[in-house]
Amino acid sequence: MIITARNPDMPAIPAELFTPETADSLEMERISREHHSAAYDGWIRLRKNKGALVCLDVLALLTLFALIAPIISPYTYYQTDYMAKLKPPSAAHWLGTDLFGRDLWTRMWYGTRISLLIGLCAAAINIFIGVLYGAISALMGGVVDAVMQRTIEVLVGVPSLILVILFMMALPPGIWTIILALSVTGWVQMARLVRAQILRMKGMEFVLAARLLGTGTWTMIRRHLIPNTVGVIIIQVMFAIPSAIFTEAFLSFIGIGLAEPQASLGVLINNGYSVLRSSPYMLVYPAVTIVLLMVCFSIVGDGLRDAFDPRMKG
Amino acid sequence: MTAYVSRRLAYMMVTLFAIVTLTFCLMKILPGTPFDEERFMSLGPARQAALMRQYGLDQPVHSQFLRYLGNLFRGDLGTSYFYPDRPVLDVLRSRIGPSALIGSQAILMGLAVGMSMGIVAAWRHNGSMDYITMVVAVLGVSVPNFVVAALLQYYVGLRWGILPVAFWKSWAHSVLPSVALMFSPLASSARFVRTETLDVLSQDYIQTARSKGMSERRMLVRHALRNALLPVVTILGPMIANLLTGSLAIEKIFSVPGIGSLFVESIQNNDYPVIMGLTIFFSAFYILCILLVDISYTLIDPRIRLSKGSEGD
Numbered sequence: 121m122i123i124t125a126r127n128p129d130m131p132a133i134p135a136e137l138f139t140p141e142t143a144d145s146l147e148m149e150r151i152s153r154e155h156h157s158a159a160y161d162g163w164i165r166l167r168k169n170k171g172a173l174v175c176l177d178v179l180a181l182l183t184l185f186a187l188i189a190p191i192i193s194p195y196t197y198y199q200t201d202y203m204a205k206l207k208p209p210s211a212a213h214w215l216g217t218d219l220f221g222r223d224l225w226t227r228m229w230y231g232t233r234i235s236l237l238i239g240l241c242a243a244a245i246n247i248f249i250g251v252l253y254g255a256i257s258a259l260m261g262g263v264v265d266a267v268m269q270r271t272i273e274v275l276v277g278v279p280s281l282i283l284v285i286l287f288m289m290a291l292p293p294g295i296w297t298i299i300l301a302l303s304v305t306g307w308v309q310m311a312r313l314v315r316a317q318i319l320r321m322k323g324m325e326f327v328l329a330a331r332l333l334g335t336g337t338w339t340m341i342r343r344h345l346i347p348n349t350v351g352v353i354i355i356q357v358m359f360a361i362p363s364a365i366f367t368e369a370f371l372s373f374i375g376i377g378l379a380e381p382q383a384s385l386g387v388l389i390n391n392g393y394s395v396l397r398s399s400p401y402m403l404v405y406p407a408v409t410i411v412l413l414m415v416c417f418s419i420v421g422d423g424l425r426d427a428f429d430p431r432m433k434g
Numbered sequence: 435m436t437a438y439v440s441r442r443l444a445y446m447m448v449t450l451f452a453i454v455t456l457t458f459c460l461m462k463i464l465p466g467t468p469f470d471e472e473r474f475m476s477l478g479p480a481r482q483a484a485l486m487r488q489y490g491l492d493q494p495v496h497s498q499f500l501r502y503l504g505n506l507f508r509g510d511l512g513t514s515y516f517y518p519d520r521p522v523l524d525v526l527r528s529r530i531g532p533s534a535l536i537g538s539q540a541i542l543m544g545l546a547v548g549m550s551m552g553i554v555a556a557w558r559h560n561g562s563m564d565y566i567t568m569v570v571a572v573l574g575v576s577v578p579n580f581v582v583a584a585l586l587q588y589y590v591g592l593r594w595g596i597l598p599v600a601f602w603k604s605w606a607h608s609v610l611p612s613v614a615l616m617f618s619p620l621a622s623s624a625r626f627v628r629t630e631t632l633d634v635l636s637q638d639y640i641q642t643a644r645s646k647g648m649s650e651r652r653m654l655v656r657h658a659l660r661n662a663l664l665p666v667v668t669i670l671g672p673m674i675a676n677l678l679t680g681s682l683a684i685e686k687i688f689s690v691p692g693i694g695s696l697f698v699e700s701i702q703n704n705d706y707p708v709i710m711g712l713t714i715f716f717s718a719f720y721i722l723c724i725l726l727v728d729i730s731y732t733l734i735d736p737r738i739r740l741s742k743g744s745e746g747d
Contacts (some may be wrong), residue, residue, distance in 0.1 A: 210615075273445055277717070282678075286460045289460070289464065370580065407581045418575060
């Protein structure tokens, strides 16, 4: 290029001072900011929510106790002592003992651990199936989408709790049966949300722009679709975990969940209810723990929803 | 509209068929025969075989299934194993009254209290009533209703002796179960109505009404309430579903002779025909409720169009 209007007073710049700037035009045009995931964005907004942070700490503390307390306790959750039945709290048994002389402190935290395990596993399976189902349905479109959506419409009509109860009856009792039963219909909501979110994004301008600039399908999924769906998934998980814990407690309470000597919050509430007249404290511990879990999950879930989708009000 | 309703009805039938099939299969997976219990063991092998024949259990599974479907179409749900001379429909009918009473009382009270709390909370946004409502809303969905029921039974029933603890003799016996069942609809409606009212109150037409000097009360009743209460219909479906769930534990706690406790009992008694009958009944009721909610919502809110609402999201 020839520069015609050169300032005559300025000395000529020697050619060797110029260094070639190798700009990759493709690199410049790529529409993708520095990787600052939706999850990270959400975290920045969540940090301002004091209530949610406190609840997150409480959850972490409860999890820590559930993991460690049964290990360092001198008792096991199934060890009976008929000399010390239904004892009130004391130095030897911090929360007292139950009908079979089992240490309630140990059983409480062991039960919390099992309840958390059930909640996490059920939620994990629900994410896995739900995200896969929703994503395939939304990305494939056409006949595949139609068939998958009709299937979902049939499943949505099923009262999930009844189905869970039937599964519990048909399969041998245990933790994995509960998790399996909870997963039978639990993923449907997740699949619908993921599909809706992906469909919404497919219609957005930034996706169109990225496609026009030649972004391939996999890059599109990896860089744009997944990061923007993470928020929806995380929020749904925060509601799926307590819901699974709640259902387990309900099943164990009506007597078709976990069996003795296994402990979960539901089993403990059931035990406590049976001796409510003589030792009401036995019901109080697991009840308080489950309420604390539910409240914290629900507040953190609300906080996450506000953080990830500021337009939605809780 | 007609096309939409008939399409939904068709889905309903498919869903019900899927549930019937699945339930039937699960019942067949269950280990042992329904006559393994002690009271049947004493009958001896010959009588047991006769019982199996009487209930058609000696035939191959697929013909049992076809027969069940055929009977179902004629409105016959079979005969109970546990009450040997009573048709399932009969057992069901005799137990439905208490559940319906408790359920409707719980939903009506819960909605009345919850919606009032929600409106006041939004009207006095960030006031003390608002905080109380939010606490109630969070606790209402966080405290399992069987814990509430156990505590109510212990304190109100046993310690203070105000209301009967259990059983089903007079209306007073229905109060505690209804109250225990009420909290979940109360909490969800309070929270929902609060959000909706807050949304409505920030709308332009409310500002206009205010600036024209309309009184707070008139503005609230004439404008805010109407628009805020309409969407409550949408949460009625999940609410009724929750009610069914809740009734299982609560009827057990208060020894209410309803269908919830019947379900738990028949599970303990391996009374398969009753379990299947109840499963079909619960499912049909649930699906019908959701359908009615969807239809009525579109009828009362002209802004919603059915074709749009039925797209799956």
